[in-house]
Amino acid sequence: MEKVRLGRTEMMVTGLGFGGIPIQRVSEEEAIAVVNKCLDLGINFLDTANGYTTSEERIGRAIKGKREEIILATKSLARTREDMEKHLKLSLERLGTDYIDLYQLHNVSDAEALETVLDPNGPRGVIEDAKKAGVVKHIGITSHQIDVAKDIIKTDLFETIMFPFNFMAYKGNDELLSLARQHDVGFIAMKPLAGGMIANATIAIKYLLQFPDIVLIPGIERVPEIEEIARVFEGPKELTAAEKQEMERIKEELGTRFCRKCDYCQPCTAGIPISDVMAFPNLAKRLPPVRLYSGKFAESFEKAADCTDCGECEERCPYNLPIRDMIKEHLKMHRAGKKEYEKQLAS
Ligand code: SF4
Ligand code: SF4
Structure with missing residues (x-):
């Protein structure tokens, strides 16, 4: 080598x-x-x-x-x-x-x-x-x-x-x-x-x-x-x-609001696993619904609803990502996806 x-x-x-x-x-x-x-x-x-x-x-x-x-x-x-x-x-x-x-x-x-x-x-x-x-x-x-x-x-x-x-x-x-x-x-x-x-x-x-x-x-x-x-x-x-x-194409897809999963934003004052929540749009394309809407990932999103908007994570993010806005958006996307998934399961 x-x-x-x-x-x-x-x-x-x-x-x-x-x-x-x-x-x-x-x-x-x-x-x-x-x-x-x-x-x-x-x-x-x-x-x-x-x-x-x-x-x-x-x-x-x-x-x-x-x-x-x-x-x-x-x-x-x-x-x-x-x-x-x-x-x-x-x-x-x-x-x-x-x-x-x-x-x-x-x-x-x-x-x-x-x-x-x-x-x-x-x-x-x-x-x-x-x-x-x-x-x-x-x-x-x-x-x-x-x-x-x-x-x-x-x-x-x-x-x-x-x-x-x-x-x-x-x-x-x-x-x-x-x-x-x-x-x-x-x-x-x-x-x-x-x-x-x-x-x-x-x-x-x-x-x-x-x-x-x-x-x-x-x-x-x-x-x-x-x-x-x-x-x-x-x-x-x-x-x-x-x-x-x-x-x-990948650059465009991942965009500028790209979380590097470094976890320097932690600890979140509300215990939210921030990088899991930040990664949602990308993971939604790769993971099967069962992985996204049940188990550990679903739990992360339940926690995300507890965000108090304190902003401490944003002060620590080395990439200056708008974490609070992204959490809100991803939470909304996750809820919509989960509803759809549960509808399909029930039918
Ligand atoms: S703004 Fe929300 S995600 Fe960020 S540290 Fe505060 S509670 Fe946690
Ligand atoms: S510090 Fe920023 S880039 Fe790193 S995991 Fe947290 S939100 Fe993502």
Whole structure:
């Protein structure tokens, strides 16, 4: 599998990496099988986070005895030195290693968070000390907000940046990537399939292959998913005319009010699973009615009716989505669909 020089870290990383969020959702056995499949396919870059519940631990179990072949990245949302010390210690324990190749400050997406992580006496200081001690090899950062990400790159304090990058993402992504290149900051593309919203993996991955110096880390839950993506990765790089046309169609279909399912809007003050509700129009095209109008999804919509319009979620959404309006619209659509579904069941 082709490798990419990850900016000034000088690490040679496979252009296709592994995003460790979804393995929290499956059994431990399945999670370990997914990680092993990635390694078998030649992937050498695994990314996880302190905040991804069981992910670090499961990756740690899967890579036992293979540590040296792997470039391991993790991250922490810590905003104090104390929390960062705890998180780093936990990452080492859970991953079963005595060093981490890339430790990232996680989700630095507003000015306040940036100020905190720029303070040399804040959480970054802990990671800098760990780097001097050889426990951390390189320091990176992740963000969801393009202006903050640009400011981060310009500081020259971080060796890598991780940012959402897919054909549905921000228009300014090309500019961000060229800034990262100018500063020799390694670019890691999170959400190459827009958090699962782009169902056509071939088009999503081929679109990104036009940027040969970035590392893609699709979140992988099951073995067939990574097999499919790896096939695309190793296949022809150019999008065909028909694929380009289909990409435009998908863009139009998903529109500008596109939820990336990042869940940064949580916690909702009324306990609403916001990203489930936001995804409704897209899911309505893909899921059978029984999945939409009964069970967990129907419960999410019952909760959605409890929205108090407090607006707290919108303050936290890195994409500035009009969450309250969208919840109301999707609730209306869901009610109409459910009525129709129940009518059909009764007839
Ligand atoms: S506006 Fe509604 S969805 Fe958003 S946090 Fe408040 S109650 Fe939750
Ligand atoms: S509404 Fe915004 S913050 Fe919430 S999941 Fe969607 S994109 Fe993320």
